[in-house]
Amino acid sequence: MKQVAAIIGGGVIGGGWAARFLLNGWDVCVFDPDPEAERKIGEVLANARRSLPGLYEAPLPAEGRLSFHSEISEAVTGAAWIQESVPEQLAMKQKVYRAIQAHCDPAAVLGSSTSGFKPSELQEAALRPAQIMVCHPFNPVYLLPLIEVVPTGQSDLAIVERAEDILRQMGMYPLRVRKEIDAHIADRFLEAVWREALWLIKDGIATTEEIDNAIRYGFGIRWAQMGLFETYRVAGGEAGMRHFMAQFGPALKWPWTKLMDVPELTDDLVGMISDQSDAQSGMHSIRELERIRDNNLVGMMRALKAQNWGAGALLKDQDQQLSAQAGMVRQVVDLQVGGLTETLRRAVPLDWTDYNGHMNEARYLQAFGDATDRFMEIVGCDAVYIASGGSYFTAETHIRHIDEVHAGKVIRVETYCAEGAGKKMHLFHQMFEGDRLLATGEHMLIHVSLETRKSSMPSAQIAENLERIATAHRTLALPEGLGRSVGRK
Numbered sequence: 001m002k003q004v005a006a007i008i009g010g011g012v013i014g015g016g017w018a019a020r021f022l023l024n025g026w027d028v029c030v031f032d033p034d035p036e037a038e039r040k041i042g043e044v045l046a047n048a049r050r051s052l053p054g055l056y057e058a059p060l061p062a063e064g065r066l067s068f069h070s071e072i073s074e075a076v077t078g079a080a081w082i083q084e085s086v087p088e089q090l091a092m093k094q095k096v097y098r099a100i101q102a103h104c105d106p107a108a109v110l111g112s113s114t115s116g117f118k119p120s121e122l123q124e125a126a127l128r129p130a131q132i133m134v135c136h137p138f139n140p141v142y143l144l145p146l147i148e149v150v151p152t153g154q155s156d157l158a159i160v161e162r163a164e165d166i167l168r169q170m171g172m173y174p175l176r177v178r179k180e181i182d183a184h185i186a187d188r189f190l191e192a193v194w195r196e197a198l199w200l201i202k203d204g205i206a207t208t209e210e211i212d213n214a215i216r217y218g219f220g221i222r223w224a225q226m227g228l229f230e231t232y233r234v235a236g237g238e239a240g241m242r243h244f245m246a247q248f249g250p251a252l253k254w255p256w257t258k259l260m261d262v263p264e265l266t267d268d269l270v271g272m273i274s275d276q277s278d279a280q281s282g283m284h285s286i287r288e289l290e291r292i293r294d295n296n297l298v299g300m301m302r303a304l305k306a307q308n309w310g311a312g313a314l315l316k317d318q319d320q321q322l323s324a325q326a327g328m329v330r331q332v333v334d335l336q337v338g339g340l341t342e343t344l345r346r347a348v349p350l351d352w353t354d355y356n357g358h359m360n361e362a363r364y365l366q367a368f369g370d371a372t373d374r375f376m377e378i379v380g381c382d383a384v385y386i387a388s389g390g391s392y393f394t395a396e397t398h399i400r401h402i403d404e405v406h407a408g409k410v411i412r413v414e415t416y417c418a419e420g421a422g423k424k425m426h427l428f429h430q431m432f433e434g435d436r437l438l439a440t441g442e443h444m445l446i447h448v449s450l451e452t453r454k455s456s457m458p459s460a461q462i463a464e465n466l467e468r469i470a471t472a473h474r475t476l477a478l479p480e481g482l483g484r485s486v487g488r489k
Contacts, residue, residue: 002027002064006079008072008096010037012044013113014085016141018066019048023142024170025061030068031075038068043287048142050408051294054349055301055315058322059410072096073103081166083135085113093117094125101127109163111135115187118180120152130156135163136184143297145314148184150177171318192259201273202263208273209280224300225310298350340476341378341469343371343429344413348405358404365399368429368441371413375427379465390458392425392445400440400481409433417473418482420466423447423455428482440481
């Protein structure tokens with residue numbers, strides 16, 4: 001039975017929460033009186049479907065069911081997680097909690113997306129204060145993993161810990177805030193940078209575009225993978241943080257910033273900022289900017305995953321969990337000889353697409369290469385075997401590009417073993433989206449000794465496994481295109 005999440009307030013943040021839950025297999029019930037809520041959440045969900053699945057090499061669970069409700073009571077009944085994302089008005093939030101708690105499961109997680117209020121303020125006049133906590137996300141919620149979890153002394157720690165476990169299962173990072181404070185942790189940094197940026201504009205020192213360029217071409221990239229203190233530790237050289245503090249600490253007494261003052265947001269200043277922002281980004285719609293942002297985030301996060309670093313380490317860990325859940329971690333003896341062998345199932349990442357808006361031709365080869373690696377594991381040529389000195393090298397490849405596929409779509413590869421005798425392993429991969437054939441890849445591989453780098457016979461176990469699959473596959477219909485050369489039908 002699927003778990004249910006209730007989203008109270010379906011704006012940008014609520015829509016992001018809905019997408020994160022849905023794409024992780026939860027059913028989602030939404031309450032939002034806005035008549036445009038269904039359209040708005042649909043647009044956020046479309047962006048999430050395009051971007052989130054491609055962060056992983058393994059497929060996400062089957063998408064949950066999305067429903068919209070006209071009453072809070074309908075949305076929260078039976079929900080294991082209730083996320084409040086209504087406007088930042090304390091009285092409104094407190095009224096919403098009373099309506100939620102009159103109908104929800106007392107053991108359900110009741111989190112608030114508030115960026116500024118303390119949880120103790122939210123708990124005032126609540127029916128069950130212990131149930132309410134802050135779970136503050138960052139936009140886009142369906143991609144960025146940080147969730148600031150802020151309990152109080154009244155909070156039920158069992159509910160808090162269950163909330164953190166759920167967040168981890170969805171690939172997010174719950175950051176427990178030790179003491180409640182206005183704006184929590186991350187937004188206090190953002191507020192400091194924002195205030196300084198307003199002064200730089202007001203004083204005519206920089207435009208909105210120049211300030212953004214200072215961030216994205218410089219320290220913003222460093223912060224994305226090392227944060228603040230680790231970055232400064234590196235800046236201290238071999239002597240580390242102590243040297244950095246000694247060298248740059250005195251600068252803290254210099255009047256470099258105006259963080260204690262806020263410029264008055266006059267009509268002139270607001271107009272100046274708005275005009276500069278229009279000149280900087282007005283050529284793009286908000287939806288286009290969201291897709292550009294998502295493209296960049298996915299590319300950077302996948303790069304971090306390759307290094308098992310920062311947010312990428314979270315992705316790598318969830319990838320392994322998803323692989324296990326999908327049954328992709330199988331024993332070598334599971335040879336799937338009853339039919340074709342499924343060797344790949346994954347979503348197409350954003351960074352696999354090209355200027356034509358579909359999967360780049362080189363990524364077809366990568367997908368088929370990953371399928372070959374999986375087939376090698378199935379027959380016993382796994383990491384342990386390779387470490388012992390034997391492996392397969394690809395000698396020849398022929399790929400037919402039959403149809404296009406776009407970012408976010410789930411592809412699968414079925415593999416036919418045409419030959420498995422002696423040193424040869426002859427594979428024919430077929431790539432599908434649903435039942436639609438996208439491409440075929442024919443590969444001839446030769447077993448080699450990694451010591452001599454020359455062809456050699458595989459182990460007896462691998463030879464037996466290969467022959468067993470090849471014999472079973474010969475009883476199946478011959479795949480169309482097997483043995484075909486370029487330009488000939």
